[in-house]
Amino acid sequence: DAITQLERVQSEVAKRVKAGAAPHADLYRAQANLAEKKLVLNDVGYEIDSAIQNLAAQWGEFQPDFAAVKGSLDVPEQPVNLFAIRERLAQNPNIQLFLSEERLAQSKIDVARAEAKALWRFNAGVRRHEATNDYGVVAGFSVPLGSRDRNKGKVMALSAEQAASRANAEAMRVRMEAQLSNYVRSFERYQDSEAALKQDIIPRIERALKEAEKAYKLGKYSFEEWNSAQRELLVAQATLLDLQFKAHLNRVEIERLAGVAI
Incomplete structure (x- = not known):
């Protein structure tokens, strides 16, 4: 959700920079915020994979046959x-x-x-x-x-x-x-x-x-x-x-x- 929001922000800032209504620094900060959240999401992805492996192990399975839980x-x-x-x-x-x-x-x-x-x-x-x-x-x-x-x-x-x-x-x-x-x-x-x-x-x-x-x-x-x-x-x-x-x-x-x- 944060990435979706920040992508929209980056797009909006880019429009204002192109129109000369905002400095390029705003765009750089928006891009940095988006890149930071993508990095966080990538790290969380590894944590989720590890959690799925541990959950499968609790059920006596070495290799999980599922990719997510609800x-x-x-x-x-x-x-x-x-x-x-x-x-x-x-x-x-x-x-x-x-x-x-x-x-x-x-x-x-x-x-x-x-x-x-x-x-x-x-x-x-x-x-x-x-x-x-x-x-x-x-x-x-x-x-x-x-x-x-x-x-x-x-x-x-x-x-x-x-x-x-x-x-x-x-x-x-x-x-x-x-x-x-x-x-x-x-x-x-x-x-x-x-x-x-x-x-x-x-x-x-x-x-x-x-x-x-x-x-x-x-x-x-x-x-x-x-x-x-x-x-x-x-x-x-x-x-x-x-x-x-x-x-x-x-x-x-x-x-x-x-x-x-x-």
């Missing part, structure tokens, strides 16, 4: 429901890992406590008496002593392990909620900034540029003044693109934390 950079206008997303945090794999460790520790505690219980053992058999050359049936039972403290240390250690897993899960949840809240606020700020640029700032700069072009053609504005208005528009458009790019990266982080599309 999509909209516009930031979604609908607000992000922070409370609904926070409810999904409990399903995050990182938190689930700690919760699984807590449940595993509880299972080990149950086993250790079961092992610590008094195990009554019953035994029976036949015994031969040598003195009388007789046989008799014998029976008995035994109760382990000190069973109350059996596995006490092991249970305490497992309880500490369980508490640590629970504390880690809670700490992870708190950190992730804080991160999520920050990402959502940033996303909302990007939404507001995009709306301001698209609906207010850029349209005003475009109107100012049209007036500057009219004034230049009438000889009321210098080329530098017209060129300044052009630069303002290009900067505003580039700012919008950068803002939209950051907004989408921010959205990706929200979805990564919550595990849900917004």
